[in-house]
Structure formats: C-alpha cells, structure tokens
Amino acid sequence: MLEVRNLHAYYGKSHILQGVDLDVAAGEVVSLLGRNGVGRSTTVKAIMGEVSPQGTIRFKGKNIAGLPSYKIARLGLGYVPEHRDIFPSLTVRQNLLLGVKDTRRPGKWRLQDMLDMFPNLAARADTPAGVLSGGEKQMLTTCRTLMGDPDLIMIDEPTEGLAPLIVQQVGDLITRIAEAGVAILLVEQKLSIAMRISKRLYIMGHGRVVFEGTPDELKLNAAVRQEWLEV
C-alpha cells in the first residue's frame, strides 16, 4: 500500500534523511523505531508532504512525492502529528467534525462511535479542546484523523509524555484501529507498544533504516537493540 524508496530530505543544508526504504501493506501494523533525532518524524513528514521529499513515495500505486498534503490526505493517508495539533479554540465535537473530508460521503467512523469509545471526550464534547489533558488530546487527534476514513494512518509518538495508564489506553486505541483493518505506521521511541502490536519493525539510525524484522527477531538481536535503541 505504501512503498518508500530511497527517500532523502533536507532541513536547510543538513541532510536529514539519507535514503530511507520502507513498506506498509494493506491492514498491516508497522513500527518505526529509533532514538531522538534519527529522522523518524521527518520520514512521516516527508511522506505527508510537510517536508519536501526527494525519492519515490508510492501510495496505492500512485507516486505522491511532492503532492500538497491535502491531496495526499484525500487519497486515504491519515497523519497524527507528534505535537497533537488540536484546534484549541474549537470544541471537541468541532475538532472531530473537521476530520471529515467530504460531508456527503460519511466514512466508517462516526462521531457517535468516537464519543462512545471515549467517555472523557463525550463528557467534554462541547468545551474548547484547549483544556483537555495530554492523553485526551492524543485520543482526540487520533479520532479526528480516523473521521477522515484513512486506509493507512501514520501516528507520530502517541505516548510521548503520557502517564503509564494513559499509554495503555492509547495502545488499546491503536489495537482497535488495526482490528478495523486500517494499516498503521507507528513512530515510537518506547518498545513496549510497538513490540506488542506490530507485525514488522524498522529501526532508524543516522537518517536511514538500519534494521528491519519482526518483533521476535528484534527480541533475539540484543546487538541491534543495544546499538540503535538503548540509551
């Protein structure tokens, strides 16, 4: 479904991505791991068109490298950014409704389903989203992107800065998305969730992919973990 080949990206003069290759098949859950600053977030930003990409990015067979992000989103690629960019002055309900791309063609995720799934969001449906806690904001941005009915959702560091109990809830939500048949590209630093739900893992280092395999393969490979993941 998503094929990235030899992807390069720059911030000014610094060469951040130095030839990234990765694939996500339809309905597959894939994690992108690595330490801070190795280019994981830049990879998803380049796929989404927020950072200008060089190389080939195919989504459903169509080359999307260099397209404006709204067109990429309309092809069915969802993106939940690292900073949980909620619209703070709009209500929770309005935030969710803005996730809908085309009001004439409702997708498989309905507003009411989201509110039923998260009683916390339902209780605050009509308050400005700016007052939500970090965990609630994470649920809200993820649900908002789901409202656009993506076939693949890229979620950047969903558990960053969250308490362990909330991390558990985020993990449950991601599992639910996967069960609904939506492919997931999860960017994470913590191993726990990624090991539990992913079918395959990529580890990045210095702007390229340095390991690719299943969670079991990574468990057995202490050298890779030590060199590229552990602090």
Place this chain on the structure above:
Amino acid sequence: MVHECAVLELIVISSLNGVLFGMLLFLLSSGLTVIFSMMGVLNFAHASFYMLGAFFGFQLTKWIGFWPAFVLAPLLVGAIGMVVERYGLRNTHKHGHVAELLLTFGLAFAIEEIVSMIWGRSPVDYRVPALLDFPAFTIFSTNYPAYKIFMLAVSVVIFVALLLVLKRTRVGLIVQAALTHPHMVGHLGHNVGRVFMVVFGVGSALAGLAGVIAGPALVTQSDMAASLGPILFVVIVFGGLGSLPGAFVASLVIGLVQTFAVALNGSLASVFGPLDSPGGPSALSDIWNVTIAQVAPIIPYLLLVIILIVRPMGLMGTRES
C-alpha cells in the same frame, strides 16, 4: 439649560459618528487581522484595497449608478486580492516573511501611483447617492444624514454575517482552525491554499466595501490609503494581533476616541485659564493653548504606546512576542 442641551447633543452625535467610524475601521481591521493570523503576513496594501474600493465605487457610479457600483466594486477589489494572494504572496511565501512583507509594501506604493495616474492627486467628486441624500432625523439642532445611517447599517450587517459564517458554517470552522494550525488543516484533507486565497479575497473585498461606502462621506483622494493605513495598524496592534474580538473592540475605541477628541474643541487653557506670565507669552504657552482637536491625530498612537507598555500582546492578543 441651553448649555446642557449642547453638551448632550455633542455626546449623542459624537457617539454615533464614533461608532460609525469604528465600524468602518472594523470592516478593514477584521480582514487585516484574520489574514495576519492565518498567513503571518502584515498586509501593508490592505488600506490600498480600501482606496481602490472608493475609486472603483466612484468610477462605476459614474458609469452605471451607485447601487450596482456598491455591489460590483467590492467584488472587483476581492478578485484583485485573490490574484495578489495566488500569484504574488503564494510564490514569495517560500522566501520567507520579509519577502512577503516587501511585496505588500511595494504593492501599496504601486496602487497609490496607479490611482493618481488615472484619477489625479486631487479629490474626486464622489457624492452621496440622491436616494440617501436627506437628513434621517434631527437631534436638537443637528441634522443627521441618512447616508451615515446607511453606512452604519451596512457595517453592522457585514459584522453579523461575518460572525455567522465564522461560527456557524463548516467553512468558518476550517478558517478558524487554519488560524492556529494551517498545516494540520491540510493534513486533514482540506485545501488550505484555497482557504488562504478566499480569505485574502474576502478580506480585500471588505476593505473595498469600506472604501465604497466611506468614499462619498469622507474624501476620495489618492492619499487616502496612506493616511488611513497607520491607524489601521494601531487598531490591530491595540486589539491584539490576530484577535478578531480584539480588533472589534479596538476599532470602536479608536473610532470613539478620535471622534470625541475632534468634537471637544476646548483647549487645556480654556479649562485652567491662561498661564501667561505678566511679562508676555512664554514659549510654553503655545503648548498650553493646543486644542484637543489639534492633538486628535496623535491620540491613537499615544494609545498604542501605552498599550505596548502595559500589555504588549494587545487587548485580547495571545501571542507572547
């Protein structure tokens, strides 16, 4: 008794004029502030769109009458605004805010020169339409012109319409979201570029509309943009850059303050009595005898300085810098 009536008359008339001027300022500042918070660009040409509105209104009135001009001129200015955004600002955007700022700055000069090339530098004869050229009512001894009531009504209708569109429609929601997180709005599948273009167009059209209706009441002249522009910046900085409610309050405050300052034609000297020493007028007596009307043009800038000292983000702004 006669004196009390005169004071009351002054208060009522000045309040009406002040609110009117304030609403006119809001037609301009609302667009300017929304464009600023969305794109991060202070549009120096915004007052020029107001001037274009006045001159288009004048010219179209001559050709096809006031009412068609009242509709067409703002649309024309809006279309020019969209072209400026689509082919000017969007292309300069990648070179940073300074390039965009310079573009709007240059545009303001270009528009002023083009306007004076076509219509000359002296005021043109842009008149109140005959249909509205009568006193609406008389308070004490002042006839209040119907045209001013019309201006007020137009501004209020636009204000309410703007509020309804922003708060009640899906397009309004997208605009509100794009004010703070334009990238995210794009990631959700909305065409942010088009939203920018339309918002810029609507903002320009509102400025044009202000020009069309203010032209006959004020002076339609090629320097009208240059004289209004600075006040406009005072309004949006005073209200808080990017804040629509702030722009509304600031527009009314500046409108009222300026109108009252001009109307209160007393001087400090007339309040406190002459301070001249027996030996003849001193150097200070010039300052002492300045009338409030004479300092009226400075008052907005004084307010600006005070607000920047006391509350740097403006009345209702949220930005730290």
